[in-house]
Amino acid sequence: MAAEPKLTLKDFKSDQEVRWCPGCGDYAILAAVQAFMPELGIPRENIVFISGIGCAARFPYYMQTYGMHSIHGRAPAIATGLAVSRPDLSVWVVTGDGDALSIGGNHLIHALRRNVDVKILMFNNRIYGLTKGQYSPTSGQGKVTGSTPMGSVDYPFNPLALALGAGATFVARALDIDKPGLTNVLRRAAAHEGAAFVEVFQNCNIYNDGEFDYIREDKEARTYLEQGAEFASTGITHDESDFATAFALAQLTWEKDGAIPLGVFRDVQRDSYDELVQAQLRNAKGDGDLQALVGSGDTWTIS
Amino acid sequence: MAKPVVELESVVIRFAGDSGDGMQLTGGRFTSETALSGNDLATFPDFPAEIRAPAGSLPGVSGFQLHFADHDILTPGDRPDVLVAMNPAALKTNLRDLPKGATLILDTDAFTDRNLKKAGYESNPLEDGSLEDYQLHAVPLTSLTVGALKEIEGVTAREAERAKNMFALGLMSWLYGRETESTTTFISTKFAKRPEIAAANLKAFNTGYHFGETSEAFAVQYEVKPAKLPPGRYRQITGNTALSYGLIAASKLSGLDLFLGAYPITPASSILEELARHKAFGVRTFQAEDEIAAVGAALGASFGGGLGVTTSAGPGVVLKSETVGLGVTLELPLVIIDVQRAGPSTGMPTKPEQADLLMVLFGRNGESPVPVLAASTPGDCFFAAIEAARIALTYRTPVYLLSDAYLANGTEPWLIPDIGTLEPIHVEFAEASGAEFLPYKRDPETLARPWAIPGTPGLEHRIGGLEKQNETGNVAYDPENHDLMTQLRAQKVAGISVPDQPVDHQEGADVLVLSWGGTYGPVHAGVRRVRSSGGKVAHAHLRWLSPFPANLGDVLRSYDKVLVPEMNSGQLLQLIRARYLVDAVGYNRVTGKPFKAGEIADAIQTAGASDGG
Numbered sequence: 001m002a003a004e005p006k007l008t009l010k011d012f013k014s015d016q017e018v019r020w021c022p023g024c025g026d027y028a029i030l031a032a033v034q035a036f037m038p039e040l041g042i043p044r045e046n047i048v049f050i051s052g053i054g055c056a057a058r059f060p061y062y063m064q065t066y067g068m069h070s071i072h073g074r075a076p077a078i079a080t081g082l083a084v085s086r087p088d089l090s091v092w093v094v095t096g097d098g099d100a101l102s103i104g105g106n107h108l109i110h111a112l113r114r115n116v117d118v119k120i121l122m123f124n125n126r127i128y129g130l131t132k133g134q135y136s137p138t139s140g141q142g143k144v145t146g147s148t149p150m151g152s153v154d155y156p157f158n159p160l161a162l163a164l165g166a167g168a169t170f171v172a173r174a175l176d177i178d179k180p181g182l183t184n185v186l187r188r189a190a191a192h193e194g195a196a197f198v199e200v201f202q203n204c205n206i207y208n209d210g211e212f213d214y215i216r217e218d219k220e221a222r223t224y225l226e227q228g229a230e231f232a233s234t235g236i237t238h239d240e241s242d243f244a245t246a247f248a249l250a251q252l253t254w255e256k257d258g259a260i261p262l263g264v265f266r267d268v269q270r271d272s273y274d275e276l277v278q279a280q281l282r283n284a285k286g287d288g289d290l291q292a293l294v295g296s297g298d299t300w301t302i303s
Numbered sequence: 304m305a306k307p308v309v310e311l312e313s314v315v316i317r318f319a320g321d322s323g324d325g326m327q328l329t330g331g332r333f334t335s336e337t338a339l340s341g342n343d344l345a346t347f348p349d350f351p352a353e354i355r356a357p358a359g360s361l362p363g364v365s366g367f368q369l370h371f372a373d374h375d376i377l378t379p380g381d382r383p384d385v386l387v388a389m390n391p392a393a394l395k396t397n398l399r400d401l402p403k404g405a406t407l408i409l410d411t412d413a414f415t416d417r418n419l420k421k422a423g424y425e426s427n428p429l430e431d432g433s434l435e436d437y438q439l440h441a442v443p444l445t446s447l448t449v450g451a452l453k454e455i456e457g458v459t460a461r462e463a464e465r466a467k468n469m470f471a472l473g474l475m476s477w478l479y480g481r482e483t484e485s486t487t488t489f490i491s492t493k494f495a496k497r498p499e500i501a502a503a504n505l506k507a508f509n510t511g512y513h514f515g516e517t518s519e520a521f522a523v524q525y526e527v528k529p530a531k532l533p534p535g536r537y538r539q540i541t542g543n544t545a546l547s548y549g550l551i552a553a554s555k556l557s558g559l560d561l562f563l564g565a566y567p568i569t570p571a572s573s574i575l576e577e578l579a580r581h582k583a584f585g586v587r588t589f590q591a592e593d594e595i596a597a598v599g600a601a602l603g604a605s606f607g608g609g610l611g612v613t614t615s616a617g618p619g620v621v622l623k624s625e626t627v628g629l630g631v632t633l634e635l636p637l638v639i640i641d642v643q644r645a646g647p648s649t650g651m652p653t654k655p656e657q658a659d660l661l662m663v664l665f666g667r668n669g670e671s672p673v674p675v676l677a678a679s680t681p682g683d684c685f686f687a688a689i690e691a692a693r694i695a696l697t698y699r700t701p702v703y704l705l706s707d708a709y710l711a712n713g714t715e716p717w718l719i720p721d722i723g724t725l726e727p728i729h730v731e732f733a734e735a736s737g738a739e740f741l742p743y744k745r746d747p748e749t750l751a752r753p754w755a756i757p758g759t760p761g762l763e764h765r766i767g768g769l770e771k772q773n774e775t776g777n778v779a780y781d782p783e784n785h786d787l788m789t790q791l792r793a794q795k796v797a798g799i800s801v802p803d804q805p806v807d808h809q810e811g812a813d814v815l816v817l818s819w820g821g822t823y824g825p826v827h828a829g830v831r832r833v834r835s836s837g838g839k840v841a842h843a844h845l846r847w848l849s850p851f852p853a854n855l856g857d858v859l860r861s862y863d864k865v866l867v868p869e870m871n872s873g874q875l876l877q878l879i880r881a882r883y884l885v886d887a888v889g890y891n892r893v894t895g896k897p898f899k900a901g902e903i904a905d906a907i908q909t910a911g912a913s914d915g916g
Contacts (some may be wrong), residue, residue, distance in 0.1 A: 014765065015778065045760045050603070061765050061778065066757040068606060069767025071629050077596035081611065083602025084587060085562050087605070089757050107599070110592035256736045278588060286583030290555050293581070294548050295719045300339050300484055302529070
């Protein structure tokens, strides 16, 4: 069989006009993902992007792969059905902080605990963008928005700690405009067998501009996790296989600690849900004789 | 010495006791024996939602009703001829259903002061003469059982007591001359790992049987001759088992893997459990985190080229609505099964009702047409499931299949279908042709769009919940396009090929009874009853609720009066009055119990069935 021609970034651009606001962090993420895709070595027809609702959820329209823009919060559930029934596919979920952690929180934690082989990219801009600027489950307390004129009294989720707590086998963080860092995380997520959860800090320049400026504006301030090395004079030596280490690292904030980790927090091996399902199908006893099935149990004949 | 045998045409027996007394098992075994004796039968298990309600209490009573006959029958019977009551609470909750002269078999050991008080009896009905209108058999079931099991080693007093349901089964088996071998085998198999328990139950069963033979309390034995049913091989089947088999059959007939997304809910859970046992048929069952994930995963499987199915009951189906709407606009196959139960809200989880019809037709945002069909009998659930899948796959649309708690758990003899005679379901996935791929370019016949599944080179495309441009499927806000797409989606469903409505017409009838779903048995039994007393009445039973059969308007207009009996407040009634401008009247009851043939016959008489004179 002749070798397939190598795909390039261009091959992953769909013919649809990208309609995010000018200056949105989503553009950089889209470009990084499209640039990374050829590296997977997977034909485009075997790649599927599934999203829910929100700004981030428009992502599949711009990818020249199979895609579904579904309903709010439900992408992990739909992706689970697809991944379990089609283990031959590479299934990606693109979601946002509201989609994944608020309306779809239940599906996210269950997809992670089951370890379904889907790669979940959560664009976290800490705001509801598409509905014009209400606070999100990752907005900080005191956040003044359209729905919180006196400041939000909601205590925010820590997405990585949540994912770890849900039993995720792969947890990582990247920054929208940090192409090398983001690409590295995508590479590791793709290579992981099982569910991968990636939080991408993403700037919403319309409703929450500057949220991540401390590392967006200052490249030097970006600090990366390195297996076996101490992280930023915190006394924490990184170990991707150790839950307590990952959990401790997930607590670090720029405001409190002066450094926030980027990269892979946790990467451990556990049988994926889809593989366990396939194994049960392979090992099932019986010959699939439908006539025998409908005629099973006590029977009698009337002549 | 053999006792005299009295021949009967049909018998209705109800077993009743505490939820923990094993009444469902007893009823199920008696049903199997009866099936093997060649009678036609219908059953109605009626149990509380609580797994073990407080012992001896009125809400904790669990019942199992069985109707068997030497001719073909349609219902579990209106009123029991025989009640086996294991305690005062079971007597109290069931006595009102019995006609005078009915047979009562009571466990006298359970009629203690404490149990009488729990059941709200001020005096002991065994002694106060309140049961004198009935043929009372007061049998110390518990002490006879415990006494008989004394010699079996390793059986505790409590275990011995628990075998009393087998004593009762043995006694009833003798009384009606049932075949007993299947129960003997059943007990040995069920308790294979605990031989002493198997021995105890066998002993209890046989002791009950011999008690009937020898006790002077039972003067005669009864016989119900085998029924003359169409020839062939039979088994008994519940609606949920038949439905599960139907889904597997649809998978075979279409060549697509079956994917079931489900969340446990009464009375649908047994479909999930049944299908989980059949992985050898390539069936994937996914017990989801919630109802929404269950239908979402099913839709994901359909997107991937599988047969995506989700099962639930009303409170779960309502949660799935948004995803069903997505399925409508994505135009992907999806089968949603609603095993209806009494509502609103949690309602009465184990009791049947037909009140979800308007919800599945209209309970979504926007113009969101979905085909709806309903199963009519337990065995029909098999064929209804195949039909639902066939329409979903052919027209690329979500399809609602309605069953209910009565069909789900009720049993009937089922002529085992010949799989080879079932019509294959033709499914074709799109392939790249070199031309531009148009995901919403429709088949001119069915208006179905191409099903292009991931993994197909050259057909990469995106679909979503936003309105789509006709043919290209690209996101579109164009006003005329939205109007067009709305019409196309409606036309596709309206154009589904549904067989013409058959009518069981009777010459001279000017009343038509129009029913749908799980009421077929009692409604048709009511029709027969009217006819047998000389009345003239026609009957049409709908399988398709959306779209309606094309001839339905003509059918309705060809009768002076149309009576629509429903276990809701008049949902189909409203639909046909609005659609066909027919002045139909309803017979509407929501008691959580199936209709009785008698009340349907009365309703037909009231509606004015001509007396044939």
